[in-house]
Amino acid sequence: MYPFWELPLFTSGIVIALIATFHILPCHLATGAFWFNVYIEKKAIKEKRPELMEFLKRYSLLILVFCFVIGSLTGVGIWFAATIASPRAISGLIHNYVWGWATEWVFFIIEIAAIYVYYYTLGRIDEKSHLMLGWLYAWAAWISMIIITGILAFMLSSGKWIETGGFFDGFFNETYWPQLFARTSFMLGIAGVYAVIVASRLKNRTVSHEIVRKAAVWGIVGLIAGALFSVWYLSKMPEAAKELGINGGLPYLRQMLNMAGGAFILVLAWFIVCGLIRPSWAGTYSGILVLVILFLGIGAGEGFREGVRRPWIINQYMYGNQIIGTDLAAKGVKSEVNKFNSEGFYNNLYFRPDNLDLSLKEDRRKAGRVIALHQCGNCHALDRNGIMRPLPVLLKNIAPESPEDIAGFLEALGDYPFMPPFSGNDEDRAAVSEYLFWIIRR
Ligand code: HEC
Numbered sequence: 528m529y530p531f532w533e534l535p536l537f538t539s540g541i542v543i544a545l546i547a548t549f550h551i552l553p554c555h556l557a558t559g560a561f562w563f564n565v566y567i568e569k570k571a572i573k574e575k576r577p578e579l580m581e582f583l584k585r586y587s588l589l590i591l592v593f594c595f596v597i598g599s600l601t602g603v604g605i606w607f608a609a610t611i612a613s614p615r616a617i618s619g620l621i622h623n624y625v626w627g628w629a630t631e632w633v634f635f636i637i638e639i640a641a642i643y644v645y646y647y648t649l650g651r652i653d654e655k656s657h658l659m660l661g662w663l664y665a666w667a668a669w670i671s672m673i674i675i676t677g678i679l680a681f682m683l684s685s686g687k688w689i690e691t692g693g694f695f696d697g698f699f700n701e702t703y704w705p706q707l708f709a710r711t712s713f714m715l716g717i718a719g720v721y722a723v724i725v726a727s728r729l730k731n732r733t734v735s736h737e738i739v740r741k742a743a744v745w746g747i748v749g750l751i752a753g754a755l756f757s758v759w760y761l762s763k764m765p766e767a768a769k770e771l772g773i774n775g776g777l778p779y780l781r782q783m784l785n786m787a788g789g790a791f792i793l794v795l796a797w798f799i800v801c802g803l804i805r806p807s808w809a810g811t812y813s814g815i816l817v818l819v820i821l822f823l824g825i826g827a828g829e830g831f832r833e834g835v836r837r838p839w840i841i842n843q844y845m846y847g848n849q850i851i852g853t854d855l856a857a858k859g860v861k862s863e864v865n866k867f868n869s870e871g872f873y874n875n876l877y878f879r880p881d882n883l884d885l886s887l888k889e890d891r892r893k894a895g896r897v898i899a900l901h902q903c904g905n906c907h908a909l910d911r912n913g914i915m916r917p918l919p920v921l922l923k924n925i926a927p928e929s930p931e932d933i934a935g936f937l938e939a940l941g942d943y944p945f946m947p948p949f950s951g952n953d954e955d956r957a958a959v960s961e962y963l964f965w966i967i968r969r
Pocket of ligand 1: 777779837838839846847848899902903904905906907916918921922924925937940945946947949
């Protein structure tokens, strides 16, 4: 185990969720936007309509700034935050997918170079070459999505990988294709939202309304296709994930799904009303409002996808607290649960306080705190006022009368479908129970 990244009140999960929510909108825009851009550019060339160029200029500048400043910063932020929050999980993913990421980064570099060249050569080089740059960007961006989706999907449904340990066995897993199709459709829908907003601000009203209508059609088709593929995706989720997320195992996940559905309906209605019927209503204000709705809807949808994975961080392999829970013979990896149960968890920690004497109550509590951080801290705050599922409050609800009651509760922790079992021997359980009993009353 690596040292634990402790954030009083906040927990690491909240930090990652916040950064990721700000990342998802720019990254889907980045992958979707240029399909619409190229479509308009082709039209401008074929029908000899230079007035459409004004839109291309503004739209690609928006993508350049929004996606490659906010998107890149938050992308790096996710890597930093996830690496210190769950170093073993990231290490597990890198050991399997380092070449996947390397390939993705090649396409990122192409994408970033292409958009700069595209923007700064607009109207300065011959039309055909410029259009080629647009295509280059569109394909490079989409290919990066094709790759990253495999790794994202792997974390929820690890496919045959759990038996073979093979790269492609995990990559092309049960939820890969539905998720790729859903993301591809939604990226076109999101591109439509931004295109409507940019086009609504063009001075030439005729051109403005024409592009707003076209973008709205893209948006509507993208959203509806995305919703259909999402239903396919939900049907392909592992049974345990369906129980948690759809059938009420964890009611808040169902609420997140409903929230994403609500946002979907509002954005669709906006496309129909402010895009198709009355393009003059699609101004800055309604645009900002719809962006906020989109932001909340996507955050809820991705939160749902992350949430149904519990108790695993990598399905069937590593628990949310980073303890390996399965034998993976193909890779020579053994489950750590039995090892910690027999040898003790605290004894096996490398980074731990020096010189604790576990026969002293005070020291046992300190050791218990370290164990609780490692085994519960990724999902629970230890402070009463903590934002994410504060343990003092939750434990108080089950009304333990002594540390032994808590030890009994821990023994059955794995019976909850969303929590990993407690891994450790009697000594560990005694120490952590004393600590937990103490924080309830503190
Ligand atoms: C992988 C994430 C995860 C880990 C690790 C985890 N929990 Fe939980 N725990 C949850 C979730 C999710 C809930 C449900 C909370 C809710 O209903 O909103 C929960 C609920 C609880 C509850 C309330 C149970 C009830 O019936 O009301 C307690 C108590 C609890 N956890 C204690 C612990 C302790 C102690 C540990 C560490 C030994 C731990 N949890 C580790 C995710 C986790």
